[in-house]
Amino acid sequence: MNTTESVKAIKGGEFLIRETAAESIFIPEEWNEEQLMIAETCTNFLAQNVTPNLNRIDEQEEGLMAHLMEEAGNLGLLGISVPEEYGGFGKDFKTAMLVTEKLGAGHSFSVAFSAHTGIGTLPILYYGNDAQKQKYIPKLASGEWKGAYCLTEPGAGSDANSGKARAKLSADGKHYLITGQKMWITNAGFADIFTVFAKIDNDENLSAFIVEKDFEGLSLNTEEHKMGIKGSSTRQVFFNDCKVPVENLLSERQNGFKIAVNILNLGRIKLGGGTVGASKDVISLAVKYANEREQFGRPISKYGAIRYKLAQQAIRTYASEAAIYRASQNMEEATDMLIESGMDPIKAKLKGTEQYAIEAAIIKVHASETLDYVVDEGVQIYGGMGFSAEAPMDRAYRDSRINRIFEGTNEINRMLTVDMMLKRAMKGELDLMGPAQKVAGELMSIPDFNAGEEDGLFTKEKKYIAGFKKAVLMVAGGAVQKLMAQLGKEQEVLMNLADMLIELYVSESLQLRVEKLVGIKGEEACKEQLDIMRVYINEAAERILKSGKEALNSFAEGDELRMMLMGLRRFTKTEDFNTTQARRNIAAKLIAENKYCF
Amino acid sequence: MCISQVPDTSTKIILKDNNTAISSDGVTYIINPYDEWYALIRALELKEIGVASDVHLITVGKADVEPIIRKGLALGGDEAIRIDAVASDAYETASYIAEYAKTTGYDLILCGKESIDYNNGTTGVMLAELLDMDYIGFATNIQLDGGVATVNREIEGGEEVDTCNLPLVISCQKGVAEARIPNMRGIMAARTRPLKVVTPGAVTPVATILSYEMPPAKGGIKLVDPNNMDELVELLHSEAKVI
Numbered sequence: 001m002n003t004t005e006s007v008k009a010i011k012g013g014e015f016l017i018r019e020t021a022a023e024s025i026f027i028p029e030e031w032n033e034e035q036l037m038i039a040e041t042c043t044n045f046l047a048q049n050v051t052p053n054l055n056r057i058d059e060q061e062e063g064l065m066a067h068l069m070e071e072a073g074n075l076g077l078l079g080i081s082v083p084e085e086y087g088g089f090g091k092d093f094k095t096a097m098l099v100t101e102k103l104g105a106g107h108s109f110s111v112a113f114s115a116h117t118g119i120g121t122l123p124i125l126y127y128g129n130d131a132q133k134q135k136y137i138p139k140l141a142s143g144e145w146k147g148a149y150c151l152t153e154p155g156a157g158s159d160a161n162s163g164k165a166r167a168k169l170s171a172d173g174k175h176y177l178i179t180g181q182k183m184w185i186t187n188a189g190f191a192d193i194f195t196v197f198a199k200i201d202n203d204e205n206l207s208a209f210i211v212e213k214d215f216e217g218l219s220l221n222t223e224e225h226k227m228g229i230k231g232s233s234t235r236q237v238f239f240n241d242c243k244v245p246v247e248n249l250l251s252e253r254q255n256g257f258k259i260a261v262n263i264l265n266l267g268r269i270k271l272g273g274g275t276v277g278a279s280k281d282v283i284s285l286a287v288k289y290a291n292e293r294e295q296f297g298r299p300i301s302k303y304g305a306i307r308y309k310l311a312q313q314a315i316r317t318y319a320s321e322a323a324i325y326r327a328s329q330n331m332e333e334a335t336d337m338l339i340e341s342g343m344d345p346i347k348a349k350l351k352g353t354e355q356y357a358i359e360a361a362i363i364k365v366h367a368s369e370t371l372d373y374v375v376d377e378g379v380q381i382y383g384g385m386g387f388s389a390e391a392p393m394d395r396a397y398r399d400s401r402i403n404r405i406f407e408g409t410n411e412i413n414r415m416l417t418v419d420m421m422l423k424r425a426m427k428g429e430l431d432l433m434g435p436a437q438k439v440a441g442e443l444m445s446i447p448d449f450n451a452g453e454e455d456g457l458f459t460k461e462k463k464y465i466a467g468f469k470k471a472v473l474m475v476a477g478g479a480v481q482k483l484m485a486q487l488g489k490e491q492e493v494l495m496n497l498a499d500m501l502i503e504l505y506v507s508e509s510l511q512l513r514v515e516k517l518v519g520i521k522g523e524e525a526c527k528e529q530l531d532i533m534r535v536y537i538n539e540a541a542e543r544i545l546k547s548g549k550e551a552l553n554s555f556a557e558g559d560e561l562r563m564m565l566m567g568l569r570r571f572t573k574t575e576d577f578n579t580t581q582a583r584r585n586i587a588a589k590l591i592a593e594n595k596y597c598f
Numbered sequence: 599m600c601i602s603q604v605p606d607t608s609t610k611i612i613l614k615d616n617n618t619a620i621s622s623d624g625v626t627y628i629i630n631p632y633d634e635w636y637a638l639i640r641a642l643e644l645k646e647i648g649v650a651s652d653v654h655l656i657t658v659g660k661a662d663v664e665p666i667i668r669k670g671l672a673l674g675g676d677e678a679i680r681i682d683a684v685a686s687d688a689y690e691t692a693s694y695i696a697e698y699a700k701t702t703g704y705d706l707i708l709c710g711k712e713s714i715d716y717n718n719g720t721t722g723v724m725l726a727e728l729l730d731m732d733y734i735g736f737a738t739n740i741q742l743d744g745g746v747a748t749v750n751r752e753i754e755g756g757e758e759v760d761t762c763n764l765p766l767v768i769s770c771q772k773g774v775a776e777a778r779i780p781n782m783r784g785i786m787a788a789r790t791r792p793l794k795v796v797t798p799g800a801v802t803p804v805a806t807i808l809s810y811e812m813p814p815a816k817g818g819i820k821l822v823d824p825n826n827m828d829e830l831v832e833l834l835h836s837e838a839k840v841i
Contacts, residue, residue, distance in 0.1 A: 034788075089782050592610070
């Protein structure tokens with residue numbers, strides 16, 4: 001296994017078989033002054049315009065969300081990543097991610113913002129011709145027009161290409177007539193522009209169309225009643241021979257599914273950014289409440305049970321964030337390299353993002369599940385007030401839940417993670433076979449008890465992560481060998497493998513983040529971050545072991561099973577340490593700062 | 599426009615060096631809110647309505663204060679000046695600014711009514727004295743018409759309206775303007791706007807800081823029944839000793 005070679009530009013999915021150098025990743029502690037100023041603008045925008053109006057937003061007060069979007073547009077926040085020639089600011093991907101993160105604490109507003117700037121704008125920006133871009137993008141970037149995206153249908157959710165919406169050319173050949181029903185359409189109530197997916201005649205694949213709200217034959221249903229994100233406009237959109245000029249076909253006929261998939265890759269990692277922003281906000285609320293709320297004569301933040309929760313919230317959030325910005329940087333670098341090699345910038349952006357689709361799916365799952373954990377414990381820290389609709393945890397708890405469902409359910413994303421990894425291996429893009437065979441060989445050999453490595457600050461964690469890689473390779477290799485073509489149908493095994501990959505990627509990203517940070521600030525200034533890393537990796541080892549055991553027991557048996565279980569235990573073995581004290585240290589910092597501070 | 603860098607309002611103050619200095623570890627710095635929300639924004643408004651020309655921002659500090667002065671540029675300031683010095687009292691700050699202002703000749707100088715770190719509230723008035731300009735403090739509204747300023751200011755129990763010829767120094771407080779958020783255009787333009795660094799002449803501060811003390815912990819709150827005013831009067835007299 002080639003784990004000793006550190007490479008600067010690691011390809012998508014290669015984290016499983018290669019090592020990354022800490023100095024090559026981007027960490028959020030490196031934001032420059034301009035990026036921090038942009039972040040502050042986002043935070044102030046939420047504090048002044050959104051947070052005081054959350055109840056009015058959730059009641060869907062007429063015109064309010066559209067107005068807030070326009071205000072965000074006035075500040076330039078809707079055009080961050082739109083090129084300057086189309087009225088935007090042409091900022092890099094990481095800066096756009098930072099904006100998504102900072103606005104992620106805006107509840108339903110965040111959903112409207114993300115839908116507009118992501119699925120509402122990007123299909124036209126990435127796949128539109130120049131006339132389409134000139135006509136639509138500047139007004140979307142300024143907020144004058146709001147965007148929505150119509151893919152899902154009552155019978156076509158995760159299986160998006162199975163939609164029934166149809167388009168046919170009008171007799172005069174000037175229009176497509178779209179007929180169909182789309183549902184769960186975010187921003188539908190106030191959107192001016194809809195990107196609509198439908199199959200032309202009896203095509204096998206979807207095509208995409210730009211539809212203006214005033215086109216004849218488009219109508220809206222009433223607002224859906226939802227568990228959370230109540231302020232986000234979500235409606236069904238009906239198309240009844242909706243007349244769309246032929247020049248509004250986006251990209252080429254039957255290219256719609258590709259558009260949908262590529263836009264979702266970006267949407268997934270962006271969702272990660274937004275949920276990390278929300279997690280940080282919820283942690284800050286929880287810390288403040290714990291410091292104020294007194295029971296038995298002391299603030300509840302003095303009690304170990306509460307400190308444990310605060311620390312766990314911060315540990316998971318910090319880890320998720322590490323993965324998000326590591327992958328964002330990878331996407332950006334891959335895009336830049338493609339541009340340098342002569343590719344059109346927009347094609348390069350799509351290609352660069354696609355290369356890290358595995359990482360995007362991993363991040364979507366990890367960050368959304370982190371937020372769900374954080375809000376759940378947020379409610380618990382608030383105690384009785386956590387259950388009150390008068391306190392902020394109620395909304396946070398309800399609004400979090402959708403993140404595990406949209407942009408591809410977490411189950412779909414888990415399956416994609418494994419599926420993409422194996423497909424790349426089969427195509428020869430990713431050499432999994434060699435390393436997997438090496439691990440299989442290692443199973444037969446005597447374990448190397450004396451690694452003989454120097455005892456550096458990160459030696460142990462690097463060794464653990466190398467072990468995690470072996471664990472994944474061994475279980476995945478075994479699954480492929482045993483189940484072969486059946487693997488795709490053994491969804492429980494796919495879930496186990498995905499969970500192992502997720503824990504591996506996040507653990508490694510976290511370790512690299514802390515290593516780089518220590519390199520910048522010194523060990524003394526990063527004590528809590530080191531504790532975060534140690535606790536997370538210790539727990540990740542347990543989770544990888546559990547997932548691996550479940551998978552192995554489902555497809556292997558006898559001596560082979562026993563041997564692989566032994567290998568799994570060896571590869572996930574970590575040294576015990578006082579995790580209670582480490583969590584106390586992390587919580588103490590949060591409590592002293594009275595907010596999320598890492 | 600004079601702007602000062604101050605710790606964020608949620609900063610936990612930690613004393614160091616035997617209580618003779620305040621620790622800057624982990625402190626987030628912001629533009630003094632009275633300078634930013636009121637004075638700077640009003641200066642920009644006066645420019646926008648066409649009664650003022652260029653808005654210059656001036657601050658005293660080392661290179662680490664540049665982020666806040668660039669935020670001022672992002673909000674719309676035309677030019678920034680940083681006096682490269684660390685001032686240890688308001689007199690020193692006012693002297694540096696006055697020395698520079700004399701070379702440029704400003705018609706109107708705005709500052710916040712006080713900075714939220716040391717809360718002296720004296721830089722503006724000292725600056726006026728050093729420049730031999732008129733001074734109006736605690737403004738809540740500023741209008742300009744030709745060379746005349748009309749300024750509302752708070753006074754004990756009421757409000758005073760002054761008119762005064764320029765040149766003039768005004769210290770501003772709440773009411774003068776509404777806070778703004780820097781937009782993307784401003785943030786990106788801030789990089790290209792000039793930021794001049796000026797090395798000042800020597801000034802001897804007039805104040806010496808001997809030591810800092812944390813405020814005493816707040817005592818408990820006593821609740822008095824509204825029907826028992828005699829007890830309240832007695833407590834205010836004997837315990838609080840305020841009547």
